[in-house]
Amino acid sequence: MRFRPPFCPNAACASRAPEGTFRYRRIGTYHRKSDGRDVQRFLCNTCRRSFSTQTFRLDYRFKLPHHDVPVFKALVSKVTYRQIARIHGIDRKSVQRRVRRWGPALRELHEAALDSVAARDGLNGAYCLDELETFEGNRRLQPVTVPVLVDANRFFVVGIETDTLPARGHLRRRDRERKIELERERGRRRNHSNRAVDRVLETWAKAHSEHLTPFLITDRKSTYPRRYMKAFPDRRRHHLRVDSSAARTRKNPLFPVNHTLAMARDQVSRLVRRSWGASKCRRRLRDHLWIWVAWRNYVRRLTNRTPGLTPGMAVGAARRMAAVNELLRWRWPKRMPPAFLEPKEHTFRGQFPSG
Ligand SMILES: [Zn+2]
Numbered sequence: 310m311r312f313r314p315p316f317c318p319n320a321a322c323a324s325r326a327p328e329g330t331f332r333y334r335r336i337g338t339y340h341r342k343s344d345g346r347d348v349q350r351f352l353c354n355t356c357r358r359s360f361s362t363q364t365f366r367l368d369y370r371f372k373l374p375h376h377d378v379p380v381f382k383a384l385v386s387k388v389t390y391r392q393i394a395r396i397h398g399i400d401r402k403s404v405q406r407r408v409r410r411w412g413p414a415l416r417e418l419h420e421a422a423l424d425s426v427a428a429r430d431g432l433n434g435a436y437c438l439d440e441l442e443t444f445e446g447n448r449r450l451q452p453v454t455v456p457v458l459v460d461a462n463r464f465f466v467v468g469i470e471t472d473t474l475p476a477r478g479h480l481r482r483r484d485r486e487r488k489i490e491l492e493r494e495r496g497r498r499r500n501h502s503n504r505a506v507d508r509v510l511e512t513w514a515k516a517h518s519e520h521l522t523p524f525l526i527t528d529r530k531s532t533y534p535r536r537y538m539k540a541f542p543d544r545r546r547h548h549l550r551v552d553s554s555a556a557r558t559r560k561n562p563l564f565p566v567n568h569t570l571a572m573a574r575d576q577v578s579r580l581v582r583r584s585w586g587a588s589k590c591r592r593r594l595r596d597h598l599w600i601w602v603a604w605r606n607y608v609r610r611l612t613n614r615t616p617g618l619t620p621g622m623a624v625g626a627a628r629r630m631a632a633v634n635e636l637l638r639w640r641w642p643k644r645m646p647p648a649f650l651e652p653k654e655h656t657f658r659g660q661f662p663s664g
Contacts, residue, residue: 405593474502
């Protein structure tokens with residue numbers, strides 16, 4: 310199938326305005342050395358800029374695209390950047406570049422999935438919220454909170470965030486000195502747990518059914534009721550608050566989120582405790598987590614006993630299991646949603662080739 314560009318990739322182009330029309334012409338091909346493909350070039354009739362099929366692809370300007378799928382799989386299998394680079398004979402920087410590009414794109418892909426659910430019936434059922442604690446650089450001085458919201462029955466990850474927590478108390482002298490130094494460089498480290506939790510709950514509220522009462526399960530942290538109210542104002546809400554001393558078994562109502570966080574800890578190298586792979590920067594951690602979430606929701610099956618069923622399919626966001634290369638295909642998944650997602654009503658489909 311011939312690729313037809315759906316919009317001009319130049320964000321400043323007048324054809325991108327709501328009333329603009331996009332017209333282009335084909336201006337030949339060029340040969341791409343890295344994978345031997347002939348790539349079609351186009352010229353936009355409005356802004357007169359040229360672009361190619363490749364401009365729309367997530368591996369745009371990346372060399373060695375055949376490493377993408379193996380690198381992706383290693384990133385969700387507890388392998389550190391350094392080790393990935395070593396195994397595949399590539400530079401550690403090229404692993405980092407992939408994480409930086411894939412993270413935001415996969416977040417956008419997930420948002421496209423939530424938009425399509427919201428455009429139909431919306432999310433329903435019970436959702437568990439909890440926060441994982443990790444750190445960037447230094448465990449005592451720069452802790453990080455990772456709130457995550459998970460469907461209680463179908464393990465679908467609705468939202469995940471990372472934000473700062475203040476340095477811990479009772480520091481040793483050396484750490485106290487380092488803390489003063491860090492504050493001088495970057496200002497005081499604040500507790501942004503509420504801000505991060507709000508973002509996760511807002512994502513949920515946007516995709517939740519307008520007609521059904523939301524049901525949230527959390528521990529007894531005192532700030533949660535207010536955060537919940539803020540995300541769903543003027544609405545009836547159910548809130549189950551679980552004592553955190555309750556046994557962490559399958560019977561615990563927070564099991565789905567505990568299980569998901571345990572899985573992330575086991576599969577994302579940066580979260581593995583007492584390892585050399587710890588995060589240096591929480592923004593890269595966030596990118597890495599979005600890679601993991603996309604894999605968890607759309608590629609991996611729900612449980613080992615549910616072959617062929619992903620969490621995304623179980624909540625009605627995806628129509629079938631995705632392959633990793635389908636996650637890594639397009640740069641702007643909101644405008645070019647992958648074929649494995651359930652379409653929004655009236656979404657035009659079938660214009661993108663599968664290659
Ligand atoms: Zn243009």
